[in-house]
Amino acid sequence: MASMMFTDCSSSTAAARLLPLSRSRLHSDCSSIFIRRFVGPHPMGTNSLRTILTVHSSSSSHVIKATFSAESSAKVIDGKAVAEKIRDEITAEVSRMKDEIGVVPGLAVILVGDRKDSATYVRNKKKACDSVGITSFEARLPEDSSEQEVLKFISGYNEDPSVHGILVQLPLPSHMNEQNILNAVSIEKDVDGFHPLNIGRLAMRGRDPLFVPCTPKGCIELLHRYGIDIKGKRAVVIGRSNIVGMPAALLLQSEDATVSIVHSRTKNPENIIKQADIIIAAVGQPNMVRGSWIKPGAVVIDVGINPVEDAKSRRGYRLVGDVCYEEARKVASAITPVPGGVGPMTIAMLLSNTLSSAKRAHNFQ
Amino acid sequence: MASMMFTDCSSSTAAARLLPLSRSRLHSDCSSIFIRRFVGPHPMGTNSLRTILTVHSSSSSHVIKATFSAESSAKVIDGKAVAEKIRDEITAEVSRMKDEIGVVPGLAVILVGDRKDSATYVRNKKKACDSVGITSFEARLPEDSSEQEVLKFISGYNEDPSVHGILVQLPLPSHMNEQNILNAVSIEKDVDGFHPLNIGRLAMRGRDPLFVPCTPKGCIELLHRYGIDIKGKRAVVIGRSNIVGMPAALLLQSEDATVSIVHSRTKNPENIIKQADIIIAAVGQPNMVRGSWIKPGAVVIDVGINPVEDAKSRRGYRLVGDVCYEEARKVASAITPVPGGVGPMTIAMLLSNTLSSAKRAHNFQ
Incomplete structure (x- = not known):
């Protein structure tokens, strides 16, 4: 497994090429995103990064404000906390639906x-x-x-x-x-x-899809919940898979971002990525995006979950994103950690889609 | 009609805003692209630009080589000549189909x-x-x-x-x-x-659409016929309409270009356009793209067909593209004129789609 070769940001050279992301490679469905290559204990509990975040929830706007850590300049976008909040909201709605229409x-x-x-x-x-x-x-x-x-x-x-x-x-x-x-x-x-009819409606202005793919929907939901403006912003999506990159780009565009998609055939991807106000990385290359590729103040959503060798870990590996977190958090204004960023959002969006479907089927508001 | 206000490149200021392109505004269907706002004699015959072009057709590669004009540095991409050639090819195929399977x-x-x-x-x-x-x-x-x-x-x-x-x-x-x-x-x-299922398949890797919308298909066909590489190139599509901009971007991406879409909410569009190796302009703003917005050597495909006042013309108006042609041809390596560029390709692609459909229905190769 090539991605096990890199153990830190510095060994993932700036010359790393973007590889095509296949459906079976990382994100094959709505709930498997963060444990795709593993069967065993869930690695989520080891994420110490979340300890630097204080979450305030505003019930009216759903905007979460994060405090700054003394250690880094970027806000940490806590996907686990947001996902838990969404699951609580879903629980309440499921209960209301049952009570009101059975x-x-x-x-x-x-x-x-x-x-x-x-x-x-x-x-x-x-x-x-x-x-x-x-x-x-x-x-x-x-x-x-x-x-x-x-x-x-x-x-x-x-x-x-x-x-x-x-x-x-x-x-x-x-x-x-x-x-x-x-x-x-x-x-x-x-x-x-993932049905082409849903993807087509997502691509077309004025045609709403019945469902939006879970992982990209989770990325945008994180931006919304953290009050990050999308309209008029430059956004770069790294990776063009059917399940993450492409629909993420369509979603950003539907919210009036100016979107560029960087992929395996892109020359000098860092030049384009550096222009982005919002970066969504979904390419499955550990630590590929370096701190120097990121515009100061950009928001980084890291969809990659890659295992890298780590002799200090009991399991012999740890999980890192597509973005070199240690470098990026010194440059970005906000960033998702890996794990604990986008991962937990995926299954929350699956539950959300299921609830929406039931509401639509029964015309329940 | 706002677009009648601009009579030459200089009066279309660099501050011109991109406006959303509605389906009914310019390109409402496969054959109306260049006469959308007019009922009357066809303006195609007045295009003197074509006279600077010598067309060689290579039957094996379908690549057309254009000579350089003494007056400008850009090759003129002659959509009328290419469309005529395609119609000849369709005529031959229709005849073969009739002969072989009736x-x-x-x-x-x-x-x-x-x-x-x-x-x-x-x-x-x-x-x-x-x-x-x-x-x-x-x-x-x-x-x-x-x-x-x-x-x-x-x-x-x-x-x-x-x-x-x-x-x-x-x-x-x-x-x-x-x-x-x-x-x-x-x-x-x-x-x-335009069916969402076709658009969805166009967006998804590994899912071929049954039909590709005619105007964007015509743009890409022009690039192909002129031997212009797309793979690995930076492409900027100006405009994100369902009928031109969006599908053009999807087509360019499917051919491995790195695509950015510029639209009415984009700040400083010229900064992004200037990075493009290939520009497809489909926004319906006369002369909006200035020569200074174009990277030297870029290829310009101009989908816009806009009437501007012209007292010297018998009709009182003439047609111009979204790109300031006089400026752009001094910077670009190749450019489509307006009229006589993309316009004639649209109906040729409609005929091509109809032929393909008949071949598919009858499993005729």
Whole structure:
């Protein structure tokens, strides 16, 4: 695993190339973003960076103000705290919906095969649903199932009025056509937001998508909750994946940012990144974005979660983002830590999409 | 009409703001791009710029080489010549298809109401179809038709195997829901390429759209035919309309350009435009892009067609692009004139989309 070679910012040279990010590489779905390569204990508890943050919540504006740390100049954007707040809000809404119209939102997950990591993600989703009062449904099919059998389950969930969101856990066994299967999910229940019709509506002015993909939605939600202006700002998205970079760019543009997308074929990416007021890094390259690439005062949203060797860690590795945090926090005005930044937002947005879907289905305001 | 205020480059000040481009403003459909605001004689014949160009066609690569004019440093990208060549190619393919499988591609146009400009566009489409051997179908409905009546015609054409492309002439009467009507066109016959599903597929890597919108497709085709590299280049698209700017940006990105989109909310657009190797201007502001905004050697594709007052002209106006041509041609390495650049490409791409649709429907290679 190439990304294990870099143990600190300095060893990730400025010449690091941007590599294409594949769906299966880092962020294959709405809840797996921060534990994609691991099965085991959750690394979130080790993030000491959060201790430098004091969170004030303004109930009217949802804007969180962070104090400055004595150690760094950047505000730390605490995704874990924001995600917890969102989950509390969802819990309250689910409860209100149940009380007022007797409907409980439902999320169905389809798991094919025995991959341990996939089983972990599915378990985490179930737990997250339980924690906010969303009903979870699960279909487990053996590895050698036919595409037809999977489609039958999707069709069943499409018809089931108690299911408001459907997720097919990826990757699917190699004998299946992923596109066929994902396209079979009803657009009204596509809580992942990956259906081309949802992406098309996201791209078009005046056409609202039914769902926005969870991770990019989480990035923008962090900007909103921290009161960071987007309109008129220069934004650079690093990475153009279907699940993070591309929809993040479309979202920023829909909020009137001037957006540039940097990718594996971009020459001298640092020159463009340096112009950005807002950087969203989603490329899966540890510590690629150096402090010197960042305009003083820029806001940095780091979607990457990369394991790097760390002999001092009990596990032998630690997780770092696409941005060299130690350098960036001295230049940026606000930054998401890794872990504890974008990661926790992804599953919160999945729950949010499921709730929205149920509300829409029952015309509940 | 604000755009009539500017009569030359110098009077279009550098402080000109980018305005949002509405669908009905300039480029409402695949064939109307250069005569949007006029009903009357076609202004194409007056373009003296084409006389400075020598066109060589290489049958193997389709690359056209242009000679340099003594007067300017930029190659003139002759859209009229390229469009004629494409129409010849389509004519040959339509003929081959008819000979080999007895199928003739068909394009249906639905016109509601009595707008003279719309009637002109529909007539032009019919003529263009006739010239390449595509069968044209036409439905004319009175202004006070119901949405249901229009939908009935769309449904009929959706079912009709001799129709391979359907265009609804816009604007529709104000009592109709444009989105409902456009969404009713079968995705397999959406030769305009505006269906959100086609736009979504255009945005997503690994998902090919069935059709690409005609004007942006024409811009990219011009780059291809003139052998202009896109991969790895900095591209700036000016304007983010659903019909030109946004899909043009997606197309450039799919060809590995590093793309920035400049729009009405962009601060200091000239700073970003100046970085571009390729500029696509589609904002509908006469002479907005000045020579000083252009990097020496950049390629300029000017989609704008704006009428400006001209007392010397018999009609009292002349047409100019979004780019100040006189200034830009001294800086750019290649540039499209207005008229005679992108305009003629749009209808050629409509014919091309119709042919492709017929080939796909009949699995004809």
